[in-house]
Amino acid sequence: MVTNKTNHILVIRLSAMGDVAMTVPVLLGVLKKYPQVKITVLTKGFTAPIFENILNVSVFKADVKGRHKGFLGLWKLYKELKGLQIDAVADLHNVLRSSILKQFFKLSTIPFIQMDKGRAAKKALVNPERTSFIPISTTFERYSEVFGKLGYPIAITEMETLSKRPIPESAKTLIDFEGKMLIGIAPFAAFSGKMYPLPLMEKVLSDLNASNKYSIVLFGGGKKEIEVLAKWESQFNNCSNAAGKLSFSDELSLISNLQLMLAMDSGNAHLAAMFGVPTVTIWGVTHPYAGFSPFNQPKHHALLSDKKKYPAIPTSIYGNKYPDGYDNVMETILPETIVQKISEILSVSV
Numbered sequence: 151m152v153t154n155k156t157n158h159i160l161v162i163r164l165s166a167m168g169d170v171a172m173t174v175p176v177l178l179g180v181l182k183k184y185p186q187v188k189i190t191v192l193t194k195g196f197t198a199p200i201f202e203n204i205l206n207v208s209v210f211k212a213d214v215k216g217r218h219k220g221f222l223g224l225w226k227l228y229k230e231l232k233g234l235q236i237d238a239v240a241d242l243h244n245v246l247r248s249s250i251l252k253q254f255f256k257l258s259t260i261p262f263i264q265m266d267k268g269r270a271a272k273k274a275l276v277n278p279e280r281t282s283f284i285p286i287s288t289t290f291e292r293y294s295e296v297f298g299k300l301g302y303p304i305a306i307t308e309m310e311t312l313s314k315r316p317i318p319e320s321a322k323t324l325i326d327f328e329g330k331m332l333i334g335i336a337p338f339a340a341f342s343g344k345m346y347p348l349p350l351m352e353k354v355l356s357d358l359n360a361s362n363k364y365s366i367v368l369f370g371g372g373k374k375e376i377e378v379l380a381k382w383e384s385q386f387n388n389c390s391n392a393a394g395k396l397s398f399s400d401e402l403s404l405i406s407n408l409q410l411m412l413a414m415d416s417g418n419a420h421l422a423a424m425f426g427v428p429t430v431t432i433w434g435v436t437h438p439y440a441g442f443s444p445f446n447q448p449k450h451h452a453l454l455s456d457k458k459k460y461p462a463i464p465t466s467i468y469g470n471k472y473p474d475g476y477d478n479v480m481e482t483i484l485p486e487t488i489v490q491k492i493s494e495i496l497s498v499s500v
Contacts, residue, residue, distance in 0.1 A: 158188050168419070176293040200402065202399060312426070332367065343469035409427070410495060430452075451495070459482060
């Protein structure tokens with residue numbers, strides 16, 4: 151175990167946006183509890199804005215498709231990282247790429263602790279013949295275990311969220327911020343198994359729009375997604391489409407000012423939660439028991455598909471696999487249920 155004399159920790163998280171966002175509460179908690187620590191996050195360039203303006207956190211951008219590609223590229227990356235005077239490495243990714251880096255770091259005797267991804271527990275959870283159904287360790291618990299092994303134990307209750315950022319000027323020209331509650335809706339996910347059907351989401355939007363209580367910001371990316379959101383923006387007078395119109399940094403600042411985010415089991419849910427924004431999530435063939443619920447969100451903020459009707463849920467950890475007959479699991483979550491949940495949360499929080 152590393153002692154608390156260690157003060158510069160390299161944190162490796164090269165994966166998807168949501169996974170990177172989930173590191174934030176943990177890192178904030180570590181920095182608050184151990185003020186002598188400074189952290190360098192090794193991540194992809196796109197996710198770097200997540201760590202903007204966090205005291206004692208810097209970002210090292212991995213160019214995994216360029217100069218850091220392949221075995222020789224990883225050796226070059228190791229040499230560059232070693233020059234940062236790293237005292238220890240917290241690998242919160244634990245994939246082939248980071249495991250190769252681990253072998254390099256052994257040459258320098260720098261402690262290198264990898265996250266336990268809990269593959270066996272996850273496999274058992276999605277087994278349709280399972281005999282028990284209980285939550286497995288959350289991602290936040292798995293991250294905290296790594297820091298504990300480095301000599302920096304951190305409890306979930308000691309983790310923190312980011313402060314609200316100023317509303318960017320670029321957003322002020324897109325959105326009406328006056329007189330209505332600002333809510334975000336991110337209707338897309340990486341896999342169809344965890345994406346609410348678009349016709350039903352349109353009904354959710356229609357009901358929210360008709361109430362005239364909300365200024366609704368739509369989030370997404372990619373050409374086809376932007377086309378859908380642009381259609382909804384023109385269809386509903388209280389909707390604004392942010393997709394493709396803001397830098398990622400400005401989008402994060404806008405998210406930090408939301409009064410509520412509605413999202414799938416997806417990256418946008420974690421981006422909102424890392425700012426402490428109340429986040430309603432809609433779950434299809436995935437399930438919160440797999441450990442990917444957004445940070446510090448009450449259980450009742452998660453709307454789940456009907457497990458009695460579809461007992462094999464969760465059929466996969468990431469929503470990419472499901473058996474025949476499970477295409478429409480999300481239709482068991484009614485648009486009226488979603489609208490009511492949003493109304494219920496905001497009537498309490500505002």
